[in-house]
């Protein structure tokens with residue numbers, strides 16, 4: 001891959017890749033790490049599936065179980081930090097933004113598109129992270145053989161979380177010279193302000 005020498009090209013490339021990643025099973029940016037403040041000064045970090053990137057709204061979306069630990073940070077409105085790494089291109093993105101829980105009616109619409117397998121991630125009868133005397137996913141035993149309309153109870157656990165991005169930092173390692181750039185959202189100007197940083 002060529003070395004980046006243009007800030008606008010970096011912005012375009014980053015959002016383009018983020019848009020593509022959810023639709024490409026092997027794209028390394030499909031499964032980023034998401035970090036949030038846990039119990040200060042501890043940070044919680046976990047893998048999530050990037051479900052959607054919406055450049056015009058500056059949004060990155062993931063799905064989760066409303067009973068999961070990360071929801072505390074979301075409910076408190078603490079910023080979320082995303083880490084993406086592309087090993088072939090040697091490009092890292094670090095993205096920070098504010099969480100927004102998608103309103104129920106909009107989440108219903110997303111839910112209606114999910115298959116039984118997709119819904120299973122939200123269907124555990126015990127809360128994620130609770131202790132279990134046996135190795136178990138806590139799913140009702142017949143869950144995967146149910147018709148879609150008998151999986152509605154899991155809707156109560158399903159949450160769609162958007163991150164409204166305010167900072168995107170790009171790092172490229174390259175033989176011709178490393179490149180680091182940061183883009184910050186300027187609310188007054190309603191636009192991104194980009195600058196080069198020393199890698």
Ligand SMILES: Cc1cc2nc3c(=O)[nH]c(=O)nc-3n(C[C@H](O)[C@H](O)[C@H](O)COP(=O)(O)O)c2cc1C
Pocket residue numbers: 031044045046047048049050062063064065068069070071128129
């Ligand atoms: C490949 C992979 C993808 C995952 N995707 C998600 C996801 O999209 N949403 C989610 O809440 N957890 C996802 N998880 C599970 C989380 O990493 C984490 O274990 C779980 O959400 C509990 O995290 P928490 O206690 O910090 O809330 C995924 C795990 C793996 C290994």
